Amino acid sequence: xxxxPLLLSLCLAMVPALASAAPDPSISDRPPPTPIRASKIVxxxxxxxxxxxxxxxxxxxxxxxSFLSCVNLARGGRSSYNYRAEGSxxxxxxxMRPGAYREVHVLIQFGHNDQPGKPGRSTDLQHEFPDNLxxxxxxxxxxxxxPVLLTPLTRRQFRDGVLGDDLxxxxxxxxxxxxxxxVPLVDLHARSTAAVQAMGPVQAMRFAxxxxxxxxxxxAQAGTTIGAPPAAGTPTPxxxxxxxxxxxxxxxxxxxxxHLGAEGASFFAAMVADELAQQVPALRxxxxx
Numbered sequence: 001x002x003x004x005p006l007l008l009s010l011c012l013a014m015v016p017a018l019a020s021a022a023p024d025p026s027i028s029d030r031p032p033p034t035p036i037r038a039s040k041i042v043x044x045x046x047x048x049x050x051x052x053x054x055x056x057x058x059x060x061x062x063x064x065x066s067f068l069s070c071v072n073l074a075r076g077g078r079s080s081y082n083y084r085a086e087g088s089x090x091x092x093x094x095x096m097r098p099g100a101y102r103e104v105h106v107l108i109q110f111g112h113n114d115q116p117g118k119p120g121r122s123t124d125l126q127h128e129f130p131d132n133l134x135x136x137x138x139x140x141x142x143x144x145x146x147p148v149l150l151t152p153l154t155r156r157q158f159r160d161g162v163l164g165d166d167l168x169x170x171x172x173x174x175x176x177x178x179x180x181x182x183v184p185l186v187d188l189h190a191r192s193t194a195a196v197q198a199m200g201p202v203q204a205m206r207f208a209x210x211x212x213x214x215x216x217x218x219x220a221q222a223g224t225t226i227g228a229p230p231a232a233g234t235p236t237p238x239x240x241x242x243x244x245x246x247x248x249x250x251x252x253x254x255x256x257x258x259h260l261g262a263e264g265a266s267f268f269a270a271m272v273a274d275e276l277a278q279q280v281p282a283l284r285x286x287x288x289x
Contacts (some may be wrong), residue, residue, distance in 0.1 A: 016065035031282070039286060040101045042091050044083070044136070045109035047076030048153040050188045053209060053259035055153065069166035071095050079113035079121040080132035087162045089136075104145040105233065105283060107276075108136050109188065111152030111170035112160040118142040125169055148280060149178045151189035153268060155255040156208075158201040161223035165193060192268060201225050207264025210255040225257055 041064065043049055049056040051072055052186035060070035073092050075083065083089055087258065096104045114129050123129045125126040140147035151171035157164045171189035196204050201220035205212045212220070219226040253261075260268065272289070277284045 008223065015141065023275050026212075035216050036067060037102045038067050038069065038100070039283070040071065040095075040098075040104045041283075042092055042095050042104060042106045042227050043070070043072045043074050044089075044106060045074040045150070046078050046083075046112050047259055048112060049074035049107075049109050049133065049150075050076050052076070052253075055260060055265050055268040055272060058262075058265040059272055062266070063269055063273035065286040065287045065288060068283070069101070075108075077174060078110075079118070079123055080110040080122045080129055080136070081114070084132070084136075089139075093139065093143055094133070096140060096143045097226070103282065105148055105280065106140045107148045107150055107186070107272075108133070109138075109150035109152060111167055111189075114170060115166070125173060129170065130173050130177050133174060134181065137168040137177070137183055146184075146280075147286075148184045148186060148276070149174050150186045150272070151175065151194045153188050154192040154196055156201070157197050157225045158204075158220070159224050161200070163193060163197040184279045186279055187271060188268070188272060188275065191275060193272050195267075195271070204257075207260055208255045208257070209259050209261040212255050216255070228255075231236050 011289075041060075043056045043059070045054075045056075047053045049072070051057050054073055054074060056072040060072055064070045073088065073095065075088055077153060078086070078088065092106070096106050098104050110129075110133070112122040113123070116122050123132065124175060137147045137149070151174045152167045154167060155164065157166075167189060171187075174189075175187070177183070201223060202217065205217065205220060213228060216226055216228070273287050274289060277287045277289075
């Protein structure tokens, strides 16, 4: 062990050498800093976008660069009406004010819970639903952000090998509002419908949150999707009732033909990112395919 006095002497001897050493050019010759140009995306919608059961988490995790913040404020069971009525929209408005961000884009997707038969959520397709979308667009712009409308993600229900397109009217209403107000449109409904029809009922089952029951797989192999088999002595429905399996409440993991597990979220998040890059060129450089 080196005696302490000797160690101190060695340290003192090094001081002149350190003091006379040339400065590191990487420190002394730093160029003027270039301020970053960060942007932000805010996701607004229902469970098909939300943290559990939607494409939003995979989109935020895998498809944006470090210069594009991504905040998912979608909530399960919400329609264009009760998302605002319950106060979620007020939270979103706070998130979309630009502040330090160069630009904020707000992606808005509704339709599933606007359909009839959902107490406290359903809206009138002819007037209330499009009026709600128009109001969202106006308020996004007033907040200094950029609105982007998304048509609703398809469900994955089949009858005789043909995908049931029960969300088509809500998708079309969204397209009309986007055209009317000159809003960028991500036509997720058109792309997801084509993709799910092409893969068929059995392959589409892998997108669910949980595995299908054997009876459901067997029915899908014959071309028609069904819900969970009923209790003994009751008839099996020909097609699952989507309204019956989408109650508003605590999120849960289960097999259905609407919500997404990890594989489904990944598949449709990539679809959204690709479509968004095409429809909103300003975001393209910060979107990861």
